[in-house]
Amino acid sequence: MSREGDEPDARGARVRLRFEGQELEARTDASLVQAWLDAGLPLVENVGCMGQGVCGACRVLVRREGEHAPGESVQTALACETRCEHGMEVTFVDPISARRPRPYDLRALGDSWTAFDRIPEIFPEAPHCRHCGGCDRACPKGIEVERMVGLASVGRAFDAAPLFDECVMCNLCIAACPEHIDPAHLGQLVRRLVASLALRPADLMARLREIEAGTQTVDVEAEIPEEAP
Amino acid sequence: MSAGVPREVALDAWRARRPASPTTAPLDRDALVRRFHPDHDANAMVTLRVGSAAGARCPAELAALLQAGSPVRDVDIAGAPHRETDVLVIGGGGAGCVAALEAARAGARVLVASKLRLGDGNTVMAEGGIQAAVGEDDSLQRHFEDTVRAGRFAADRVLAAALVSDGPAAIRWLIGEGMSFDVEPGTHRMGGRLRRARVGGASAARLLSLRDQTGLEMMRVLREAVRLQPGVEALDGHPALELLTDARGACAGAVLFDRERRRLALVHAGATIVATGGAGRLHLRGFPTSNHYGATADGLALAYRLGAALRELDSFQYHPTGLAAPAGLAGLLVSEAARAAGARLVNGCGERFVDELAPRDVVAAAILRELEEGRGVATRDGALGVFLDTPSLEAETPGVLRDRLVTLCHLADRAGVDPAREPLLVRPTLHYQNGGVAIDPTGRTSVSRLFACGEVAGGIHGRNRLMGNALLELVAFGRRAGVAAAHEARAPRSGPIGVAHLSDWQRAMIAAGLPLDACSPQLFPSYGNFDLAAALTEGVA
Numbered sequence: 001m002s003r004e005g006d007e008p009d010a011r012g013a014r015v016r017l018r019f020e021g022q023e024l025e026a027r028t029d030a031s032l033v034q035a036w037l038d039a040g041l042p043l044v045e046n047v048g049c050m051g052q053g054v055c056g057a058c059r060v061l062v063r064r065e066g067e068h069a070p071g072e073s074v075q076t077a078l079a080c081e082t083r084c085e086h087g088m089e090v091t092f093v094d095p096i097s098a099r100r101p102r103p104y105d106l107r108a109l110g111d112s113w114t115a116f117d118r119i120p121e122i123f124p125e126a127p128h129c130r131h132c133g134g135c136d137r138a139c140p141k142g143i144e145v146e147r148m149v150g151l152a153s154v155g156r157a158f159d160a161a162p163l164f165d166e167c168v169m170c171n172l173c174i175a176a177c178p179e180h181i182d183p184a185h186l187g188q189l190v191r192r193l194v195a196s197l198a199l200r201p202a203d204l205m206a207r208l209r210e211i212e213a214g215t216q217t218v219d220v221e222a223e224i225p226e227e228a229p
Numbered sequence: 230m231s232a233g234v235p236r237e238v239a240l241d242a243w244r245a246r247r248p249a250s251p252t253t254a255p256l257d258r259d260a261l262v263r264r265f266h267p268d269h270d271a272n273a274m275v276t277l278r279v280g281s282a283a284g285a286r287c288p289a290e291l292a293a294l295l296q297a298g299s300p301v302r303d304v305d306i307a308g309a310p311h312r313e314t315d316v317l318v319i320g321g322g323g324a325g326c327v328a329a330l331e332a333a334r335a336g337a338r339v340l341v342a343s344k345l346r347l348g349d350g351n352t353v354m355a356e357g358g359i360q361a362a363v364g365e366d367d368s369l370q371r372h373f374e375d376t377v378r379a380g381r382f383a384a385d386r387v388l389a390a391a392l393v394s395d396g397p398a399a400i401r402w403l404i405g406e407g408m409s410f411d412v413e414p415g416t417h418r419m420g421g422r423l424r425r426a427r428v429g430g431a432s433a434a435r436l437l438s439l440r441d442q443t444g445l446e447m448m449r450v451l452r453e454a455v456r457l458q459p460g461v462e463a464l465d466g467h468p469a470l471e472l473l474t475d476a477r478g479a480c481a482g483a484v485l486f487d488r489e490r491r492r493l494a495l496v497h498a499g500a501t502i503v504a505t506g507g508a509g510r511l512h513l514r515g516f517p518t519s520n521h522y523g524a525t526a527d528g529l530a531l532a533y534r535l536g537a538a539l540r541e542l543d544s545f546q547y548h549p550t551g552l553a554a555p556a557g558l559a560g561l562l563v564s565e566a567a568r569a570a571g572a573r574l575v576n577g578c579g580e581r582f583v584d585e586l587a588p589r590d591v592v593a594a595a596i597l598r599e600l601e602e603g604r605g606v607a608t609r610d611g612a613l614g615v616f617l618d619t620p621s622l623e624a625e626t627p628g629v630l631r632d633r634l635v636t637l638c639h640l641a642d643r644a645g646v647d648p649a650r651e652p653l654l655v656r657p658t659l660h661y662q663n664g665g666v667a668i669d670p671t672g673r674t675s676v677s678r679l680f681a682c683g684e685v686a687g688g689i690h691g692r693n694r695l696m697g698n699a700l701l702e703l704v705a706f707g708r709r710a711g712v713a714a715a716h717e718a719r720a721p722r723s724g725p726i727g728v729a730h731l732s733d734w735q736r737a738m739i740a741a742g743l744p745l746d747a748c749s750p751q752l753f754p755s756y757g758n759f760d761l762a763a764a765l766t767e768g769v770a
Contacts (some may be wrong), residue, residue, distance in 0.1 A: 029645070034557040042758040044488060045466060047522045048349045051561050053639070054445045055353050055521070057346060081643065095346060095465070103457055106407055161409075165442070169348070169449055188453045192407020195450075199404050201412065201423045204363045207397045216369050218390040224374045224382070228432045 015086035032079035032090055033058055046079075046092045053081045056170030059093040059140075076172045078140045096171035098182045104189065112197045116155035122189065125181045126153035135183050138176035141166040145173045145183045148190075157190040158198075164191055233600065233607035234577025236654075239616070242579035243652060248621040249573060252581045258591050265594040265601065267657075268544055268692075273514045277542075278741040279734075280533050281675070287542040290511045294530045295539075297749035298738065299731050300761055301471040301484050301493070306728060309484070311495035314340040314462075315718035316711075317482050318502045319469045319528065322350025322521075323444075323700070324683025325504035326451040327707025328672075328714070330406075332502075333460035335715035340496055341461060342485050344468035344523050344752060348452035350506050351521045351684065352703060355444025356564045356636055357428070358436040359403075359704075360697035361396030364425055367433035369393050376698060379430040379588070380663075380691020383541060388689045391670040392698065395705035400437060403704065408450045410437050428565070428696040429588055436697045441564055441636045447700060467494065468752050469527065470761075472501065472535050472679070474730045479677035480535060481726045486752075491764055497726055499718030500678050502710050503528040507662040507684040508545075510754040517551055517560030518659040522757075527750035528685040532666045534734050538675040541664025544692040549574075549592040551658025553614030558644055560658040563617060565589075565696060567637055570629055575616040575652065576604040582615075590693055593657040606654060616652035623649045661699065663690050672710025678717055682710040 012028030019036055026035035031051060037043055048055030058079035065087025076093070104122050109115040120127055126149055135145035144163050151160035164187035173183040210216040234242070243249075263269050274286045279296055287295065316332040318325045321343030329341045341347060362372040372393040377384050400410070400423075411424040425434035439446045455461055466488040473495065475481040482498040505528030509520025518524070533539060550563040568574075568585040574592070576582050576599045583595035596615050599605055605613045619637070623630050630638055630648055641648040665687030672680040683703045690698060738745055753759045 029555045030557045037756050037758070040758055042760075043522075044753055044757060044759050045345065048345060049354050050522050051558050051643075052354050054442070055349055057349060083643075101457065103459075105457075106454070107405065165440075167449065168445070169452065185453070188407075188449060191409065192450060192453065194407075195404055195409040196407045199409060199412075199418050200420060201363070201410075201418075202420045203365065203422045204361075204397055204400055206365075207363045208401060211369070211394070211397060218369050218373045218394055220373075220386045220390045222370065222374065224377055226378070228375065228378065228430070 015084055017084055017086065017088040017090060019090045020092060026084040028084055030084050032060060032082050032084060035084050036079070046094070049080065051080045053078055054168050056168035059170050059172055061091050061093060063089040073137070076138045076140060078170065081140070093172070096175045098174055098185055099180055102182060102185060106192055106196055109193060110197070115193055115197060116157055119155060119157070119189065120153055123153070123182060123186045125179045126186060128179050129153070129181060130179060132178060134176040134178065135173035138172040140170060140172065141168060143167060148187055149181055149183050152186055152190045157193050161191045161194040233603060233605035233613050236606055236608050239577040239579070239606040242577065243575055243616055243618070246579035247618065248625070249575050249579060249581045249618065252583060254582070256583070258587070261598065262590050262594045265597040266590055267514050267516065267547060270514065274543060279737045279743060281536055282533070282539045282542060285542055288513045290513050291508060291526060291529070291542065293747065294526055294749040294751055295533045296738065296743050297530065297747045298735070298745040299471050299534065299728070300748040300765065301728060303728060305493060306484055306495060309493040309495050311497055313497050314338050315499050316340070316502065316714045317342065317496050317498035318504055319483060320350070320504035320506060320683070321347040321463060322504065322506050322683065323352030323448060323451060324703040324707040325502070326455045327704055328502050328504055328682055328711035329455055329461050330458055331708045331711030332715040333458050335712050337460070337715035337718050339461045340464060340498070341455065342464045342467040342469060342483070342496070344527070346465045347455060347463045348448050349521065349523060351524060352444050352700070353448035354519070354521060355447070355700055356441045356562065357566070358426065358438030358443045358697050359400070359700035360431070360435045360695065361400045361437055361701060362393060362433070362435055363397055363400065363423055363437070364433055364435065367435055369396070371432050372396060372435060375431050376695055377691065379693050379695040381693055382691065384691030385688035387670055388668070391709070392689055392702060392705050395708070396701055399701060399704040399708070402708070403447065403450070406450050406454050408446055409439050411439055429586055430695050441566060443700065468750070469531060470750065471728055471731070472531050473497065473726050473728065474535065475726050476723045477677070478730065480679035481722065484728070486761070491767055499720070499722060500680060500714035502672070502680040502682060502714050503532055503666065503685055504681070504683045504707070505685050509659045513545060513659055516547065516657070516659040519548055519551055519560055519562040520659065522754065525751045525754065527752060528681065529665065530749040532674060532676070532679065532681065535676050535679065535730055537679060538667040539665065540667045540687040541692055544663040545659060546589060546661035546663055546694055547593040547657040548660035549589055549596055549657050550617055550655040552640065552644060553654040553656040554608050554610065554612035555644060556610065556612070558640070559612070561640060562658065563637055563640065563653060563655055567617060567619065567634055570622060570633055571626065572622040573618045575618050577606045577615070578604055588693065596657055600656065608654065612654065614654040614656040617655045618652050619648040620650055620652060661694055663687070663692055663694055668706070670709065671713035672706050673713065680710040680714050682706040
């Protein structure tokens, strides 16, 4: 059997892959989610934004053809962003939850002298990172997860937060961490701290004062011109 | 639709004429929209025959769900397990999360039931931003007038006023939850100015954002806040199949489908908030959609069977530039930011045909005219669209793609196109449900103890929504509905609770000569290969 299947056309070659144990035929321009639906299989979970790559619902484990040798690792990916390849073996990864909720009340972390000290209290495993790189390899967005964990655990929230700009909360890093650090939720904590403690736009605050003083109101009955001024 | 110009021929025409000159053809905007906008396609509309909106026009695909039987019968719920809560929120997208947070903080026990997972919905996909009148050159009144005008004067003015008046406080609330916004370059996060952009139909720069990932940032924060909020329990994989009523006909909770155990689960609630989002996955008139997989109008169907008033059911927003190819990515959005940055739309003959920054309904109608009249670009697989001329934009403003249109480049890469060398093929995509369940400023529907917020609610946007007002709506009305529902839930209830309203509904359906065998809500797109009836039978057996 040829590697690429039959003749390629505008939609790419026709290839065969195994998805959740089922043999599927698909085009190389189709995403894994598309191939699943095109095969007539029911899709009622592990699906969301269907290709934008922002919801993190369609986590899969992917083994590519020829990667069966020891040491050739299985990769994690988002099925809506991954195109079909010949010989792929794919399985969905069900939603991943952290072992513990790690509760905190963001509004109680309002003192910026002490707020960052609370990070290792809420995430006590974070300083124990053994730098195995598992989270970095698991992240389908290529985020430097391990670096974020290191920065966050020493209170460098402003350096840590932007590293998680692209996080889609797929939680694959949580599953990958042998120390149970919960990087996905740690990333959210530092991001939320940075915004809630230190974003105070003057224009917004001025408008809020005007509204409170009653100098900004809406006249519901106003005559509105057809064309914008 | 006509065949169009083969892509290779169209590419030659584009190269020969690039950069294309502005269109000189006279344009009667109203006539264009009336002739080509899908809302005005009389063949696609039917008149509703039963329910509170009987006599109103509605797309056939939606009418089939509104005028349908229930998958739930009296006998089915008799033995089903049930639980109690103060407030039940149906739908875990942006609006549902905001409502749940505020209801819990007002002292209610809250259950949020999601069809998929908490956070799955259209909110996370929003690229553009959120409108709030914070600029010195702007005012609440200007935002109000822009909103009403953009909605073609069909909006409920009291709701529009509530929306814009909540804007600045909504931004403060979001920051308090930990959401970031871009600040004006050169100013500081403390005491600086928010970065503002002006969008089509707005008289001032008012769109606040975090790059082109505002919805992603908002949903990350809201989901985390709900997860940690005491008093809120999230129930994933539990779509609602029917609402429950008490002896007086007030809403008293819902019948959920526990997907994993394949059985019904009843929730008795003092107040119920429908926050199920939009309807893009109904693919009205066969259109592709930019919407989330779960956008199947479930809440509209449920509220309608209970007698809730609906409005502007025939009005939908078609975003002008969805990807037209490849098939697997069709419908995904190419943000308006590309046109705002100067990218032009070019037909199969290499010509521009509309002012690219006209209102969305006008641009969408103009593209559909090109496709219908044979000037579209046709691929070998049968996809039809027009070109979005990103190469000329890049040539005129080197670096613009990489610096400002990150999401576009990411999308183009997956479509196998280098946007600096080749134009993208785009066409209108079903984007937003303008109308929905009629509400008052507290989110109350016409049915007692039933609330609605987010895209499922109607009246705020009239017949056309301003970019950035959807994210504002879900915060403003999510908060209002959450607080009001928490108070409502304390009022004494009048049992017994069940699905007594269904017998009236069935009588009305039979009287109108409508079949009862078709059921709604649909829950998943038609290509989701899901059979609810079979799943229910299997579970019972």
